[in-house]
Every structure is written in C-alpha cells, then in structure tokens.
Amino acid sequence: MSETLATGPDFSRGDGLLPAIAQDAASGDVLMLAYMNAESFRETLATGRAVYYSRSRKKLWRKGEESGNVQLVRAIYVDCDCDTILLRVDQVGGAACHEGYKSCFFRQVIPEGLKVIAERVFDPAEVYKKK
C-alpha cells in the first residue's frame, strides 16, 4: 500500500496515510483535517477535487459525493517533512463539516468547556436524508 513519490508527500510514512488539511482558499479558514493515501492523492491531482481516505470506512472518500459539497482544489502544499499535505480549496456549498458548519473547527476550547463559535450553514438532517 505505501509508496514514496519522487517529489511530493512521502506515503512510506504514517502507514501510508498522511494528514491532509483543507483550508478555504478565499478566507484562509481551516476547514477540516482528513487523511490521504497515495491513491487518493493521485486522484485529487488528476481530478482537481479533494479525495481522502476514510479510516473508518477503509476506502476512498470523494469529499462531497453524498452532500454535493465537493472541494475544488486550487493549490497543494507539502510540509518540510513531506508527511503532511495542505490543500487550498473552494468549498462548494459553503460548508465542509458534516454537521453543517463551514469548518469542522466550530467549537472553541474555553475554561468552562467547549463553546460553539459558528452558525450552521445547513441542517445535516436535511442534506444527508436525501440519499
């Protein structure tokens, strides 16, 4: 499964799965973190849409294939160790999170616990029941 690309993410690390951060290309907001294997990375490059690897479902996760909220990839970066990927994306539908928020990071850690700091863009019950 694991694979080293000549110039790019080093999928020989992390058991072939590397964290991939999706950042909104326009606002700079960090939208989500998911994982990629070499196959999902190649498909992302080939299609221009973010494709991840779902660790729970153990298969490729074509982001937005259910909700329609695909991510159009504007640029891809790797970090100094070639073991983390950063995508700058246009988030179709305005929400990356399956809970209906623009960003998965919609809760802030404060001394009292967790505080929701964003508003829902869509109702997840509506979006996911259609299929």
Next chain:
Amino acid sequence: MSETLATGPDFSRGDGLLPAIAQDAASGDVLMLAYMNAESFRETLATGRAVYYSRSRKKLWRKGEESGNVQLVRAIYVDCDCDTILLRVDQVGGAACHEGYKSCFFRQVIPEGLKVIAERVFDPAEVYKKK
C-alpha cells in the same frame, strides 16, 4: 497514556496522539502540523504556549525551547470528531519551520515537482548551532 477529557480533545483516539494544526492568528496562514498527547495539551492550556509531543524523540516538545521561536496560543479549537486540534497562535520570531521558513508548507506541489514559494526568515544553520 490515553485519556478522555470530559469536554475537549478525545485522547482515547489515535493511540493518545492527535494532530494539532498551528495557524497564524493574524494572517491565517497554516504554519505547521504536529501532534499532542493529553499531557502536552494540558501544558499548552496551563502555559499559553504550544507544547507538542515529538513522535521521533518520544517526549514533550516545547516548541521554540531551542530556537526561541515559541508559539503564544490565542485560541484553541477542536473538530467535530474531537480528534484534531487547531491552535491560533502568534509565532514569535516569525518562523515556525525549523528550516527557517514562516510556514512548514513552503513548497507547492506542481506538475513538475515541488516549488519553493516562500523566502527564508532565518538561516537554520545560524539559529540551531548556537546551542
């Protein structure tokens, strides 16, 4: 080692290590990704400085303790699954990357390979030889 906090990152996942994204609080630039365990997260909360867990050195990594480039934590977020942490930080010294760049993501993946898209803030040979 692993631990579940009542309201916060779920360190019972990921073998007790969760990815933590550091984002520049002012510019929104994604600076780096590292890992935290429960102990490093608690110390981050207590001190207001980013403390990670180094997977290679297998110990707490007080970011900047060698270079002086500490990260002052302005806000902390968790994602919908409570298995990724996002820090908004002020990066002292202007550079998060040990290679001397502001961000560890200083190379873009382009069809021809990797392209350096940033300029060095410091010379790593100078910064790290002092100690």
